[in-house]
Amino acid sequence: MSDTQPKTDTTKEPVKNAQQSNLQPETTETKQLSNKELKELKKKEKAAKRAAAKEAAGIEPTSQLKGGNKNSESKDGIVKESKDLSLKDKTHKTNSHIKKQLNDAKIHDTNMKIPPMFGHLETREERISSTPKIASIVHPSILSLTLKISTYKIVGSSARCIAMMEAFKDVIESYITPEGTSLQRNLTGHLSHQIEYLKTGRPLSISMGNAIRWLKQKISVIPITTSEEDSKTILLEQIDLFIMEKIVIADKVIVEYAENHINNNSKILTYGHSNVLSELFEFCATEQNKKFEIYIIDSKPLFEGKKLAKKLSKLENIKLHYNLINSLSSVLEKSNIDFCFLGAHSMLSNGRLYSRVGTALVSMACKNKSIPVLVCCESLKFSDKVQLDSVTLNELGDADDLINTKPFNKTGFNLQQYMNKLNDNKKLLERENQKGKKGGQQQQQQQQKLKIEEANKEEDEYDLSNWKAYPSLNILNILYDLTPPEYIQKIITEFGALPPSSVPVILREYKSAT
Amino acid sequence: MSSAPSASAINAANKLEVLVEAFISKLKRRQVTGSYNVAIATCQFLMRVTSISRWNTANEFITLIREIGKRITDSQPREFAAGNIVRRVLAIVRDEINLNKTFNDNNSTNIAPVSASMFQLLITSNKEKDVGNIKINEKSDLRSIIIQGIRDLMDEIQSVHENIELMTVDLIHDNEILLTPTPGSSTVLNFLLKASLKRKFTVLITENYPNDIELCHRFAKKLADANIESVIIPDSTVFAVMSRVGKVLIGTRSVFVNGGCVTAAGVATVCECAKEHRTPVFTVAGLYKFSPCYPFDRNSLIEVGNSGKVVPYEDSDLVGKCEVTNPLYDYVSPEHIDIYITNIGGFSPNFIYRIILDNYYTNDVDLS
Numbered sequence: 001m002s003d004t005q006p007k008t009d010t011t012k013e014p015v016k017n018a019q020q021s022n023l024q025p026e027t028t029e030t031k032q033l034s035n036k037e038l039k040e041l042k043k044k045e046k047a048a049k050r051a052a053a054k055e056a057a058g059i060e061p062t063s064q065l066k067g068g069n070k071n072s073e074s075k076d077g078i079v080k081e082s083k084d085l086s087l088k089d090k091t092h093k094t095n096s097h098i099k100k101q102l103n104d105a106k107i108h109d110t111n112m113k114i115p116p117m118f119g120h121l122e123t124r125e126e127r128i129s130s131t132p133k134i135a136s137i138v139h140p141s142i143l144s145l146t147l148k149i150s151t152y153k154i155v156g157s158s159a160r161c162i163a164m165m166e167a168f169k170d171v172i173e174s175y176i177t178p179e180g181t182s183l184q185r186n187l188t189g190h191l192s193h194q195i196e197y198l199k200t201g202r203p204l205s206i207s208m209g210n211a212i213r214w215l216k217q218k219i220s221v222i223p224i225t226t227s228e229e230d231s232k233t234i235l236l237e238q239i240d241l242f243i244m245e246k247i248v249i250a251d252k253v254i255v256e257y258a259e260n261h262i263n264n265n266s267k268i269l270t271y272g273h274s275n276v277l278s279e280l281f282e283f284c285a286t287e288q289n290k291k292f293e294i295y296i297i298d299s300k301p302l303f304e305g306k307k308l309a310k311k312l313s314k315l316e317n318i319k320l321h322y323n324l325i326n327s328l329s330s331v332l333e334k335s336n337i338d339f340c341f342l343g344a345h346s347m348l349s350n351g352r353l354y355s356r357v358g359t360a361l362v363s364m365a366c367k368n369k370s371i372p373v374l375v376c377c378e379s380l381k382f383s384d385k386v387q388l389d390s391v392t393l394n395e396l397g398d399a400d401d402l403i404n405t406k407p408f409n410k411t412g413f414n415l416q417q418y419m420n421k422l423n424d425n426k427k428l429l430e431r432e433n434q435k436g437k438k439g440g441q442q443q444q445q446q447q448q449k450l451k452i453e454e455a456n457k458e459e460d461e462y463d464l465s466n467w468k469a470y471p472s473l474n475i476l477n478i479l480y481d482l483t484p485p486e487y488i489q490k491i492i493t494e495f496g497a498l499p500p501s502s503v504p505v506i507l508r509e510y511k512s513a514t
Numbered sequence: 515m516s517s518a519p520s521a522s523a524i525n526a527a528n529k530l531e532v533l534v535e536a537f538i539s540k541l542k543r544r545q546v547t548g549s550y551n552v553a554i555a556t557c558q559f560l561m562r563v564t565s566i567s568r569w570n571t572a573n574e575f576i577t578l579i580r581e582i583g584k585r586i587t588d589s590q591p592r593e594f595a596a597g598n599i600v601r602r603v604l605a606i607v608r609d610e611i612n613l614n615k616t617f618n619d620n621n622s623t624n625i626a627p628v629s630a631s632m633f634q635l636l637i638t639s640n641k642e643k644d645v646g647n648i649k650i651n652e653k654s655d656l657r658s659i660i661i662q663g664i665r666d667l668m669d670e671i672q673s674v675h676e677n678i679e680l681m682t683v684d685l686i687h688d689n690e691i692l693l694t695p696t697p698g699s700s701t702v703l704n705f706l707l708k709a710s711l712k713r714k715f716t717v718l719i720t721e722n723y724p725n726d727i728e729l730c731h732r733f734a735k736k737l738a739d740a741n742i743e744s745v746i747i748p749d750s751t752v753f754a755v756m757s758r759v760g761k762v763l764i765g766t767r768s769v770f771v772n773g774g775c776v777t778a779a780g781v782a783t784v785c786e787c788a789k790e791h792r793t794p795v796f797t798v799a800g801l802y803k804f805s806p807c808y809p810f811d812r813n814s815l816i817e818v819g820n821s822g823k824v825v826p827y828e829d830s831d832l833v834g835k836c837e838v839t840n841p842l843y844d845y846v847s848p849e850h851i852d853i854y855i856t857n858i859g860g861f862s863p864n865f866i867y868r869i870i871l872d873n874y875y876t877n878d879v880d881l882s
Contacts, residue, residue: 306829313831323824325780327839329783360754390754470735472738472743
């Protein structure tokens with residue numbers, strides 16, 4: 001068994017040793033260390049001892065690298081290694097473990113450019129390029145989910161949350177508790193790896209974070225006496241229940257609350273796409289047979305509003321209008337909008353709405369035209385975070401998405417790299433072929449090529465695909481913005497409607513109960 | 515037109531007709547676009563009209579130009595620059611008449627005319643008619659004066675950028691973050707390029723998708739070439755970054771008497787957002803963009819473009835199922851603008867009427 005040590009383990013040991021040797025002189029110099037620092041020091045000493053013990057046992061690090069690449073093996077390895085540690089120590093280790101690997105794997109691309117104020121946000125390249133090394137211990141459905149999320153095939157905080165929970169079901173189903181440990185102790189750690197990988201696609205949404213916290217809590221409270229099979233079925237059932245209760249039923253309740261704002265001949269304005277809202281509009285049009293108009297405002301680069309428009313275009317009772325955000329003022333001026341409905345990514349504890357970038361602009365314009373702004377948001381999306389502006393907390397999208405003047409079509413990062421490689425190879429081959437050929441033909445071809453290139457250069461005036469070559473040119477593509485509470489008239493949740501100032505109430509009264 | 519139907523007169527009238535038709539069709543087919551180009555083209559056109567046309571009195575010339583002006587503005591009612599130039603030329607003629615009048619009046623020891631004041635309302639208008647009907651002896655002299663006036667006007671238009679640029683230093687401080695939602699404006703581009711010589715600053719450029727996206731890229735490229743820190747942002751991101759922006763800089767298409775202006779689509783929302791954040795909004799515009807018209811009907815000012823740019827045919831399941839509009843312009847109300855920077859200085863929007871009064875005659879506002 002001992003020869004299947006995880007490859008992950010060995011990479012870490014030298015680092016820790018090095019850190020310790022660095023730390024020792026410091027302690028002799030200052031001696032005044034805080035509690036926290038002391039604890040860390042002890043941990044490191046422990047780790048060093050362990051490492052020494054292993055080396056004494058004669059395990060060669062190089063042989064291990066080739067070994068545990070398969071899922072089950074590596075899992076076993078981690079468990080064996082962490083057997084002698086307390087639970088707390090173990091979780092700390094596995095987490096920091098993965099993080100260190102991610103940092104190692106990060107490509108520090110000097111070509112990468114982030115606008116000055118946004119240097120603190122992680123770019124998509126940074127996230128994605130760090131994936132390959134830990135891919136071995138990740139469940140295939142998490143792999144596919146990560147890919148779908150990173151290419152925006154699955155967008156929207158509810159959709160992402162549901163997809164993640166479904167993937168977790170697969171993970172739990174195929175999970176086998178390693179010998180010598182219990183499901184309650186080991187499964188959380190195992191999930192953490194999956195989550196770390198999932199984060200490389202896109203940062204977790206607030207709802208996903210809340211769901212994960214809930215799931216980990218559920219795992220920890222399973223009685224230790226239950227058998228593995230039983231506890232797995234309990235968990236699977238509870239996940240189903242969670243999705244049902246927190247998203248599906250919650251949406252239905254929200255729709256029922258919001259429905260009375262839409263009457264015959266109402267004019268509703270909405271921005272982008274939201275699951276709850278499309279359910280609401282569908283419900284009003286089909287079940288209640290109301291005839292009304294919807295103005296969809298949309299924006300680059302994701303064009304989520306088109307998704308909503310496509311869904312609603314099948315319904316006869318709805319008259320659709322589709323506009324981009326630059327014609328917002330014209331839309332508000334010309335048509336008498338009754339209500340503005342917005343979806344949410346998250347509601348922050350200080351009453352601010354964290355949602356798709358552009359939401360703030362739309363709600364501001366509506367407020368100034370005295371159109372009531374209503375937000376539909378499940379309580380799962382409520383967060384105890386407080387934020388004041390959109391710059392500090394945000395997610396950075398891919399800058400190249402904006403350069404594309406054509407409609408949005410996203411290929412995965414890895415696919416792109418592969419395509420680039422293919423192209424490079426092609427060029428190489430062509431060059432070799434050209435070298436082989438001789439005579440006037442070649443010259444003619446070259447001349448033609450030059451002409452084409454010149455023509456291209458003229459067009460280039462408008463083309464920015466080589467924007468990275470300009471040192472002082474940046475492109476900013478952030479995904480979210482923050483809407484101040486003054487613009488929002490009411491938030492509709494499954495617990496009822498409330499003003500933005502009451503968000504912390506929901507967090508206190510209801511979150512603690514569940 | 516002329517009272518004596520001699521062969522040469524008919525010939526001249528035909529020539530004039532051809533000239534007018536050619537210019538109108540040029541405008542209609544949008545062979546000349548952009549207020550700068552239109553203004554210059556109108557100047558050149560009017561210069562030729564002045565030299566070709568036949569008239570005996572200054573009043574005759576005024577009616578001729580008014581007629582042509584009416585046709586031009588009708589052919590392209592939302593291109594205000596053409597109408598503005600026609601009115602400016604009319605003002606040149608009227609100034610000349612007034613000068614003559616005061617000269618004559620001075621002979622009879624009279625006071626100088628009180629122009630553009632309430633007092634004018636009390637003066638009987640037949641006096642002016644008298645002056646118009648006075649046959650100006652030196653007709654060819656008037657012609658050359660008018661042509662010289664138009665030439666001066668052209669010089670003024672061509673030097674607009676330089677004059678506006680003189681103010682850059684007073685308006686931008688070091689390390690400032692500017693935002694411009696009108697990447698299509700060459701006035702803004704020149705303003706920033708000039709400013710970069712004296713100050714270091716960052717420019718945020720909105721994309722103005724879908725109409726001006728290419729212009730935005732070219733704009734950003736030119737700024738980057740001049741080593742100005744520039745950041746392209748989507749239109750939706752304006753609110754998120756507004757709290758960090760020091761000033762908003764916009765270009766316009768035309769400015770109206772009330773201090774409002776017509777500019778690229780989406781700018782109205784940006785200016786509203788700037789107002790919410792108490793960020794000052796600067797408008798740069800040459801004098802030729804100032805129109806003596808009043809924006810009574812907002813919708814009549816706004817042109818609508820190709821909606822295929824909003825929903826392309828790739829989205830075939832949406833085509834025909836929803837109403838798509840693509841307005842090209844936006845009306846920004848005066849309360850959302852802090853300062854107008856023109857080639858004759860900076861003004862607050864509620865002073866614009868005065869500038870316009872200085873350059874146009876009120877009886878030329880309506881050309882019909």
